Amino acid sequence: MNRFLRDSGHLARPALVLVAGLAVFLVVRGAVIPKNFGKYGHYRPAALDLIRQHPAAFAGQDQCLACHDEQAKTRASGKHAHVACEACHGPQAPHAADFVNVKPALPDVAALCARCHENDAAKPKNFPQVVTAEHSGGVVCNTCHQPHNPHL
Amino acid sequence: MEMTRRDLLSQCSKLLVLTATAARALEQAGNAPAPGDTYHMADHWWGMIIDIDKCIGCGNCVRACSQENQVPAGYFRTWVERYQVTEDRDHPLVESPDGAINGFPPTTRPGVKSFFVPKLCNHCADSPCTQVCPVGATFISPDGVVLIDPEYCLGCRYCIQACPYGCRYYHPEKDIADKCTLCYHRITKGLTTACCEACPTGARQLVDLKNPKDPVHAFLRDHKVQVLKPQMATGAKIFYNDLDGSVR
Structure with missing residues (x-):
């Protein structure tokens, strides 16, 4: 068992790189994807409110x-x-x-x-x-x- | 500490219930509707009826749309075409001077079958334009309106090519794709669209297909309506009454 641990020591570094890479990916992904993206479909729900804010020119x-x-x-x-x-x-x-x-x-x-x-x-x-x-x-x-x- | 299977399952289920409740509470807190907003997207499914028999080609809709939405000069979210169909049905003469923003000059070929066809985004239920967007900037809203997220669009123009009706254009100042929003800012406040408001003959009617009291249901029952390019199976929701077969 001890020998197995000693021999597989060289795997630790790539594992560390992998974990660090995954963490960076998750952080960047969280920062880039807008809030609530995908709530109604493949789009930003905030866009609906943005479009609704346009002022009307015709009073009705x-x-x-x-x-x-x-x-x-x-x-x-x-x-x-x-x-x-x-x-x-x-x-x-x-x-x-x-x-x-x-x-x-x-x-x-x-x-x-x-x-x-x-x-x-x-x-x-x-x-x-x-x-x-x-x-x-x-x-x-x-x-x-x-x-x-x-x-x- | 020794943990039995029973303990483990019990702890897990408690955790599950807790996280689910927390997630639900978070979701509701984050998406509380603005106070006073009584509009519920799930209760509507918007479309339009265009009655060719009533269109006089005055161009009021084109002007109104431009004024309401600040459409750049030379671009159109809606426009009117004048068809003149001879016996050669496959080659009608189609004109739309400046999108008919100032109406039409009198017809040059009297005695030929002629009529006006107003056009706009068909707000397709299965729209080709939303399917090609690589970033999710264009979408079908829960109430059936095809919209563009102006802050998310890259301006790649895929959707402009994908629209079989030619209803999208590249906005020259904003550098994004742009199109008819079915006056989403108006219809969600109980108003009709600018084009329907300005139409003097009632040739254009905004309709809510989910509203059982909307006169659209009687209209669709009593008239023989058609959508543009039905062979494309886009699920278009702009219904044309008395549309000639030569219209493309």
């Missing part, structure tokens, strides 16, 4: 209607009833957050109306379309049509 219908009930009433009775405010007025989250200081600019009516209602063969047949050049001869749409309830 409910926030607009909280104040602008008059425009909402006009719109509800017309063809634009289901068009959201921000579809034409653009992203208004800054205005909703601070309506005293942030005043939204009015949309450019000539470009805005044409983008939806300019005649195009690819548009659904039942969608109201005009060739703007023939329809108004250059007169801006809201001279005749009220954008919130466009029926004449």
